[in-house]
Amino acid sequence: AAGVFVSHARGLRYASLKVAEVGFKLSNIAHGDAEAVVARYPVEAAKLAVFDAWICNTDRAGNLRANLAESMDNMMIGMDHGGSLLSIADNLNSAFDRLASNDWPHHHIFQGLLSRSLVQPMVIRIQDIQDEAIEEACVLSGRVGCVMLSGRAMLAEALKRRRDDLVNIVENVLKPLE
Helix, strand or coil, X not given: CXXXXXXXXXXXXXXXXXXXXXXXXXXXXXXXXXXXXXXXXXXXXXXXXXXXXXXCXXXXXXXXXXXXXXXXXXXXXXXXXXXXXXXXXXXXXXXXXXXXXXXCCCCCCCCCCCEHHHHHHXXXXXXXXXXXXXXXXXXXCCCECCECHHHHHHHHHHHHHHHHXXXXXXXXXXXXEC
16 A cells, blocks of 8 residues: 555554545455466565565555456555564564564465566565665664664674575465466
8 A cells, every 4th residue: 555654642653545446446465365466466466575575574465456347447465564573573682683583474375376577676676675775774863663773783693694595485485387
C-alpha cells in the first residue's frame, strides 16, 4: 500500500494512503491462492518475495491482498511487515540469530513458484542500496518502540550483511525456478 511515516503520540507510525478503491474486491490470499497470484502478478510477486526474504518477513501469508477476479483492475498489496526484522523472535538475541541465518524465514507463500529471471532484478536492486541508506533507515534518532539506538545499529549491520548475501538467501528461502 502507498503510505508515509507520520508522527504519533507513540513515535513514528506508518500510515497507508490507499489500500483499495470503492467497489474494488481484494481477496485475502492464503497458501492455496499463491499460484494464482504468481500467475496474475509475476513481477510484483517476485519483488515482494525478495523484499520479504531480505527483511525475514515470516508472515506474508495472511498479509497479502489481491484482485483475482476476472477484471481489468490489477492490484496486489503486501501489507503488514510486523513479523519481520527484530519482530521475528521473542527477544533481540534470537531475532539477530535468525537475521544471521541464510535460510530464515524457512517458508514463504511464493516459495518454489517464482522464476529466477523475475527474482534476479529485485536482488540486484536491493544489492544496489548503499550502506548509508540502510543506516539512515534503521538508525533514527531517539527511541523506536522498545529498541534502543544500539539495537537499531545492529539491525542496520544485519540488513547490510543480508543484502550482501541476498543471492544465497533467495535461493534458500524462495527456491526460485529456472
